Amino acid sequence: MSEVDVKGPQGGKGFGSSNDEAVPLLSVVGLTVEFNTPFGLLRAVNGVDFDLAEGETLAILGESGSGKSVCVQAVMGIVDSPPGRVTARQILYRGSELRDLSESEMQKIRGAQIAMVFQEPHAALDPAFTVGQQIGEVLRVHSGCSRAVARARSKELMDRVGIPSADSRLDDYPHEFSGGMCQRVMIAMALALEPKLLIADEPTTALDVTVQAQVLELLQDLKAETGMGLILITHDVGVAAEVADRSLVMYAGKVVESGPTLEVFTKPTHPYALGLIEAIPQLEGRLEKLVPIKGAPPDPRNIPGGCAFHPRCSRSVERCGIEVPELRSIADGRSSACHYAEEMFRGD
């Protein structure tokens, strides 16, 4: 495999570069996303805060409908409006407010600074163009380089993401690639301009377990090489544990728990996070009975009052149905939004 310098034509310079170490790569405060639907207002994300440091990996974990994907789509500015409505106190990328940018300025950020990899690689690629054309397009649009240069760089990128015989495969169409190889093409496209932040939305969910392991390893290698920040959206606790420094657990549009991944899942301070761990079958041995969380995730149009998790919670008391628990610091680097988080942390 050739050593490729994955530096984009524009490098990472320009917008919002900052020498201040303390400025996080991304800082989101009070993010709310609502959709007007024929059945009423749907609040998909409800006041989410998170920070991501340079070079850090953050996992956003949650079940379907928890708002984890919409969260990052709002950051990327790709939520359609209408019907969507994004509000936030701040969405700072390297200290600069993303919402102040015009659409054309935002287009320069997308891809060059913040890139995204999606869940269904076959659906995210255009079936009518070869993968070489599609990777090349990213380079040509953003840097205005010639077709020949774009083609050469596309080949280098395909080599780097581990696509065998990249030379000949440049001219293949997406349908000629397997799911795993398509995902590598997507990653090559995302990396083409050396973004500072990569957002991967369920990048391995559609893949077989052995291919998943390969793609996760590739993402980690690339991260180590380029020093980019990574946000990984997943529903799989095992995947989060494998790659993420920190994890954010979402439920019904809110963050219910966050902290260093290992701590969150070995000593959860929110009953939902604990429930998720207990519900997973173990590879090491058969359990007499799994401990499921009762009920099902709520309909986002009809989220229970008080703590949204209270109807499914085994610890729930009267207060939980009335009073909304605040997300608050429980210990160093740990936050939880349960009335009884402190007790859980102490082990009561």
Add this chain to the structure above:
Amino acid sequence: METDRQGGRQGSLPILRLENVSKEFQLRSRSVITRRNATLKAVDGVSLDVKSGETLGVVGESGCGKSTLARIILRLEDATSGDVYFRQQNITRLPASRLVGLRRHIQMVFQDPFASLDPRMTIGAIIAEPMVIHKGVVEKGEERDSAHELLERVGLRRQYAERFPHEFSGGQRQRIGIARALASKPELVICDEPVSALDVSVQAQILNLLKELQDDLGVTYIFIAHDLSVVRQISDRVAVMYLGKIVEIGNSDEIYRNPVHPYTQSLLAAVPANPGRPKSFQQVPKLQGEVPSPLDPPSGCHFRTRCWKASSKCAEERPVLMDRLHHGHPSACHYPESTSVDITGITPVGRQSDV
């Protein structure tokens, strides 16, 4: 006896027996220039027994033939060669007129609970339909009551019988799918990825339900899934498939603790460990590349192109499924090797206190 060799329970006769079952699909290229016919061997000489009352898990990556195998057993697909015996009766070439009778005893739970229920039928009608088709399962006129009972049995309220599928969540729909599968009182239920479309918190409910129903009704399951932890939880025995062939089969504990085929080992090694747990089989090399095209499988052992042990023998000679190590479970590898992990002292996460 073959059944013992595969780690099956001794004694009782198998409810299902597959002998050297293969399924080939003829593919025709429509292009004039490259016109050639290709043969895709989706299932390639599979033999196995399923004992009454047990759960046989079938695992493998996409394209390994696990779903085709299920379709052959249900006679939704005809085997190209080989024989399928259900309760000692050869059903491989049962005439179409007798398939309805067969399917009273063999039912299926599908993956997608959103696609597998007719949106225009009430839940009650969906569950009662098998009892109407298969006469004699319940007394005439009692289908409705039986449907209500089944609803309660799978953890739903009787009143739901009047509602339509769109009113239910994914987990509830899968419960309805299970109730329908059980309506004709089948002896064998094939579950094809029954929990892979469900959220983790709901998945555990369905796995527990399937187990409870088995304990109560004595039904036999063939459980097909790609999630190795899920298969571990539900199965008594496990068959691992690769490119249409079984590469290893045996008791669940044996397969998960002491896999001897390199493919099984690397499959288990690829599963992300749960937080705070040691990863299994770390000494096993990470599997490179992807499953080769089933249109043009490698000679000899199909796995050799991805295998770190492959020798010239593997390219020439196809390894048969047998117990080379006298471990009690067979594998199809020329160089099987024990890699048992010491898992004593490992307790499940989050439950340290009550184990």
